[in-house]
Amino acid sequence: MTSVKKSSPPKTKAPRSVFEVAAALKSRYHDFDHYNLDDPLDELMFIVCSTKTTEPSYLASYQALKSVFPSGQCLLDATEPEIAATIASGGLSNTKAKAIKAILSIVATRFGAPTLEVLHQMSDAEIERFLTTLPTVGRKVARCVMMYSLGRNVFPVDTHCWRIARRLGWIRPTQKGGHCSPRDMDRLQSKIPAELRFSLHVNFVSLGREICNARKPKCDICPIAAWCKKIGVLRTKQK
Numbered sequence: 013m014t015s016v017k018k019s020s021p022p023k024t025k026a027p028r029s030v031f032e033v034a035a036a037l038k039s040r041y042h043d044f045d046h047y048n049l050d051d052p053l054d055e056l057m058f059i060v061c062s063t064k065t066t067e068p069s070y071l072a073s074y075q076a077l078k079s080v081f082p083s084g085q086c087l088l089d090a091t092e093p094e095i096a097a098t099i100a101s102g103g104l105s106n107t108k109a110k111a112i113k114a115i116l117s118i119v120a121t122r123f124g125a126p127t128l129e130v131l132h133q134m135s136d137a138e139i140e141r142f143l144t145t146l147p148t149v150g151r152k153v154a155r156c157v158m159m160y161s162l163g164r165n166v167f168p169v170d171t172h173c174w175r176i177a178r179r180l181g182w183i184r185p186t187q188k189g190g191h192c193s194p195r196d197m198d199r200l201q202s203k204i205p206a207e208l209r210f211s212l213h214v215n216f217v218s219l220g221r222e223i224c225n226a227r228k229p230k231c232d233i234c235p236i237a238a239w240c241k242k243i244g245v246l247r248t249k250q251k
């Protein structure tokens with residue numbers, strides 16, 4: 013492990029329109045953080061709880077998890093069935109409990125305690141390399157933990173970010189079917205200036221939920237319509 017605390021990504025040159033889109037979205041959504049958390053282990057548990065369920069459901073199941081097992085040690089000491097019963101309301105509870113136990117066990121073995129505080133002392137590359145060795149943790153989840161709880165200037169590409177960036181014309185997928193590959197995640201991240209990454213991520217999520225839906229984007233009321241090429245949208249009937 014190096015002694016690097018935070019990386020300073022090279023300055024990304026971007027068209028003025030990227031800054032204008034970021035400003036328009038910030039003015040509408042105010043960088044709302046979607047209830048994400050400051051502690052990296054809490055954030056990771058929160059993301060595990062949020063898998064394939066609705067926001068009210070995962071907020072409730074994470075709150076239940078945290079109130080019954082307030083620390084990493086409590087989770088490490090708990091059994092899978094105990095954890096599954098606690099988060100049952102969020103669905104897929106057995107799968108999520110299994111992942112939580114496996115993650116806690118690996119973290120405790122690697123760092124001597126069930127905590128991810130040590131990540132603060134690691135470089136971006138080291139953090140991402142470690143987190144992506146954990147069960148259920150891919151590049152997107154790793155970058156969410158890095159961005160939300162470690163203050164790193166990364167850009168997690170979730171389904172909303174990917175859809176909106178494509179419609180804007182900021183990126184073309186390299187995969188058949190338009191799926192976002194790890195390489196595409198890196199390509200999109202590299203196009204977004206470091207200082208805009210947090211803001212654009214959280215505000216794309218807000219826009220994707222409210223207006224730029226997968227099936228029926230409401231372009232007529234969209235705050236960034238003036239900058240959008242609407243790639244793949246024009247042929248879709250809007251109602």
Ligand code: SF4
Pocket residue numbers: 176179180223224225229230231234235236237240241242243245
């Ligand atoms: S103009 Fe339409 S396609 Fe473009 S970001 Fe807005 S809602 Fe999405």
